[in-house]
Amino acid sequence: MHTPRVAFLRSVVRLEELPDYPFPEVAFAGRSNVGKSSLLNALVLQRRLARTSATPGQTRSINLYPVNGEWVLVDLPGYGYARVARQQREEFRRLVMGYLLERKQLALACVLVDARRDPTNDDLALLEELELHHRRFAVILTKADTIAPVALQERLDQIRGLVEQCTACMDVLATSARTKLGRTHLWALIRNALDCYRTQQSASA
Ligand SMILES: Nc1nc2c(ncn2[C@@H]2O[C@H](COP(=O)(O)OP(=O)(O)OP(=O)(O)O)[C@@H](O)[C@H]2O)c(=O)[nH]1
Ligand SMILES: [Mg+2]
Numbered sequence: 240m241h242t243p244r245v246a247f248l249r250s251v252v253r254l255e256e257l258p259d260y261p262f263p264e265v266a267f268a269g270r271s272n273v274g275k276s277s278l279l280n281a282l283v284l285q286r287r288l289a290r291t292s293a294t295p296g297q298t299r300s301i302n303l304y305p306v307n308g309e310w311v312l313v314d315l316p317g318y319g320y321a322r323v324a325r326q327q328r329e330e331f332r333r334l335v336m337g338y339l340l341e342r343k344q345l346a347l348a349c350v351l352v353d354a355r356r357d358p359t360n361d362d363l364a365l366l367e368e369l370e371l372h373h374r375r376f377a378v379i380l381t382k383a384d385t386i387a388p389v390a391l392q393e394r395l396d397q398i399r400g401l402v403e404q405c406t407a408c409m410d411v412l413a414t415s416a417r418t419k420l421g422r423t424h425l426w427a428l429i430r431n432a433l434d435c436y437r438t439q440q441s442a443s444a
Pocket of ligand 1: 270275293294315417
């Protein structure tokens with residue numbers, strides 16, 4: 240696979256600041272520190288495109304990264320980080336939910352869940368909202384390198400059971416930014432979602 244051409248476009252803190260362009264977007268959402276920025280970097284084979292940190296709450300704005308001049312990767316602020324002031328947490332939540340439920344360019348919401356842990360109530364609430372609003376999504380387990388294959392399979396089975404009835408769920412897969420496990424699978428999923436989005440757009444045009 241060729242190394243994708245990717246750049247940083249802009250960082251926004253309010254939904255009104257999002258550009259109104261014809262490009263489909265693929266967003267990474269999930270609990271703070273789950274590995275969104277790391278997986279984004281691994282996907283496009285760049286080390287420091289999106290800032291990562293061992294301290295939760297690193298990404299505080301919506302960051303847009305155009306890929307191959309065709310579509311845009313979106314890194315979202317994390318939710319559920321207790322040490323961020325309550326008012327700011329609420330602002331992040333409104334920004335992230337507003338983006339995920341209303342953004343018309345959104346082709347796929349990747350909901351990242353730490354492979355080592357049970358999904359949190361915030362994760363479950365997000366999956367439910369996406370399903371209710373018919374927003375196409377996938378559940379992506381992160382940090383798969385940190386657990387044994389058996390435990391990883393158990394987690395995959397658990398999540399697959401959880402979303403079994405969800406018509407908006409495209410896939411559940413395991414990834415690692417460290418070992419690049421699941422990278423090819425994630426690319427295939429994104430291509431598929433972009434195709435679905437384009438087909439839908441041309442049908443409604
Ligand atoms: N072992 C392992 N660690 C990872 C992996 N992905 C991310 N991490 C670590 O997890 C921590 C958080 O990663 P980030 O990518 O900054 O997480 P984030 O979800 O963007 O966090 P916020 O921007 O704060 O919401 C960092 O210390 C990363 O090195 C992985 O696949 N394997
Ligand atoms: Mg981040």
